[in-house]
Amino acid sequence: MSTKRPTALDVVAAALLFGVVTGCSFQPGHVPGSDDGSVDAPPDAVDPTKDTDGDGVLDLADNCIAITNADQRNFDADAVGDACDPCPHLMNMNADGDGDGVGDACDPQPTVAAETRVLWTSFHEAAEITGWNHYGEFAVSGGKLVHPNGAEPHPSIAPNTQFQKAYAAAGIHLTTNASGSSGVGLCTDTTGGSLYYCCEVREGGTPQVVALSNYSSGGGSSGVNWTGTFAADSRFQLEVNVLGANKCTARQSTMAVTTSSGSDGPHDGLVFVYLDYAVAEVEYLFVVETM
Numbered sequence: 001m002s003t004k005r006p007t008a009l010d011v012v013a014a015a016l017l018f019g020v021v022t023g024c025s026f027q028p029g030h031v032p033g034s035d036d037g038s039v040d041a042p043p044d045a046v047d048p049t050k051d052t053d054g055d056g057v058l059d060l061a062d063n064c065i066a067i068t069n070a071d072q073r074n075f076d077a078d079a080v081g082d083a084c085d086p087c088p089h090l091m092n093m094n095a096d097g098d099g100d101g102v103g104d105a106c107d108p109q110p111t112v113a114a115e116t117r118v119l120w121t122s123f124h125e126a127a128e129i130t131g132w133n134h135y136g137e138f139a140v141s142g143g144k145l146v147h148p149n150g151a152e153p154h155p156s157i158a159p160n161t162q163f164q165k166a167y168a169a170a171g172i173h174l175t176t177n178a179s180g181s182s183g184v185g186l187c188t189d190t191t192g193g194s195l196y197y198c199c200e201v202r203e204g205g206t207p208q209v210v211a212l213s214n215y216s217s218g219g220g221s222s223g224v225n226w227t228g229t230f231a232a233d234s235r236f237q238l239e240v241n242v243l244g245a246n247k248c249t250a251r252q253s254t255m256a257v258t259t260s261s262g263s264d265g266p267h268d269g270l271v272f273v274y275l276d277y278a279v280a281e282v283e284y285l286f287v288v289e290t291m
């Protein structure tokens, strides 16, 4: 007589068999499998060997059943994998009222089905930034985009893509105590880079959230006081929205501050992040285009 160690499939099969025996359901006032006169519901028809998208992860465990994502990455640690998460950077913010695939919480027009997600990266592989435009040195390390030289003026990096009417969000983590003049920002620019629209959190005197438009030509800016911390282990989410009035939003945990400046309208061009005198890591970059 031979013995065989149970495989994972055996365990699944045993669990399903157990479900068949017990009814695999709960009805108020009824104990599944008991002889109390009521009827157990039939078990759900689940094929434990099915892999709909063929990515090697069975449907029972796949966090995006219909999208190939063998890595199963899930930045915000909710139930939905990055590849199919309507807002991959915002935990459990998965409602998408207009059905365009971009979640309400990260959709610049949540009632108009006009958006397309065009970039998501949480910086796991060096190849993700190959060909990107940069000023200063950047590298992917430990699942972050880092500026190895630490606090320097004006290092910036941008995917080498001309985005159309971009809405962008970036997560930035200040890893050590920031200097008195440090700032981190997220910008869109016009085609050719002649003008910028930036959203930044800046320390210096009173910490502020600042919206800067027509930055390169010394154009308008507006700022609102930032009452959160600006210190080691501060995590900011910056959003730039060139559609409508809410153009620059900075979030930290449950706090959000929005400000806007200028009226230069939709920008078609690069999206870039900068770390001005800040020792910081970029944790993700998310870009939506509006048609």
Ligand SMILES: [Ca+2]
Binding pocket: 051, 052, 053, 054, 055, 056, 057, 058, 059, 062, 064, 065
């Ligand atoms: Ca699968």
Ligand SMILES: [Ca+2]
Binding pocket: 053, 055, 057, 062, 063, 064, 065, 066, 067, 068, 069, 070
């Ligand atoms: Ca999948």
Ligand SMILES: [Ca+2]
Binding pocket: 074, 075, 076, 077, 078, 079, 080, 081, 082, 085, 088
């Ligand atoms: Ca997720």
Ligand SMILES: [Ca+2]
Binding pocket: 096, 097, 098, 099, 100, 101, 102, 103, 104, 107, 109, 110, 115
């Ligand atoms: Ca949407």
